[in-house]
Amino acid sequence: MTNTALAGASAPAAGIAPGLYPDLPIETYHGDRLSLSSSGARSLLAPSCPARFRYEQDHPQPSKKTFDLGNAAHKLVLGEGPDLVVIEADRWDTKAAKAAVADARAAGAVPLKRGEFDQVHAMAEAIRQHPVASALFAPGSGRPEVSVFWDDERSGVRRRARFDWLPDPRAGRLIIPDYKTCRSAEPGALAKATHEYGYHQQADWYRAAARGGFIDADAAFVFVCQEKSAPYLVTVFEPDMTALRIGAAKNRRAIETYAACTESGYWPGYTDEIAYLSLPPWAEIRDAEEYL
Known part of the structure; x- marks a missing residue:
């Protein structure tokens, strides 16, 4: 059965050509509808589905307050991004504060409370004090927010990525860092987050x-994860080879799914069949002991 509401979703006639783009505006990068990003690939697979991916592509959501702190920290750590504007108000639910926040967002800035502004500066300082993170993001050692577009050899799907920081060529293996804010940078918590958010x-x-992008055939990719509460602890990690192999297999499935859906114009939901479901294992064990 064809989902007519999601069949033949519209797309622009042309996309961004393969290549390296050091100065591509973030809106242009996210607005390209003929290429597949890492986050898009993850949203094609369970627990999401192609229909949700297509809907989110057709109905982009405005920036949320929950993203402001991370965006502001990125700006200070990477040295590039939207302006940070302090809204000097004790409460943000007043007419004047709401207007100031709206004006900041309309200008492409990130509105922050005074405490949040001080917080992200303290976070950036903690990164500068970390022996590994400070070296990875050393000013003058690379470029922030570099986009790359390339064609997948097996499927022909155009893929895209946007590096938080692309280091300049140097002797030895190239290490490309990605900055993330988190609730906990404890390694066990990050292992769970890797599974939950698909960092692998x-x-x-x-x-x-x-x-x-012909940058480096053997580049390493690491995550610089920083807690959002004092003392703003930092952990730098790289997924192990097993995690990377699983990540590669899931990416391949997502790419092939994207190619098939693009060709057919049909973006299925979770299932097109009647689902036959059991209780969650924990509930089945608990209730079986009481009722059976």
């Missing part, structure tokens, strides 16, 4: 971007 898929995707 992102790592494989961005290593492929380095190859596809």
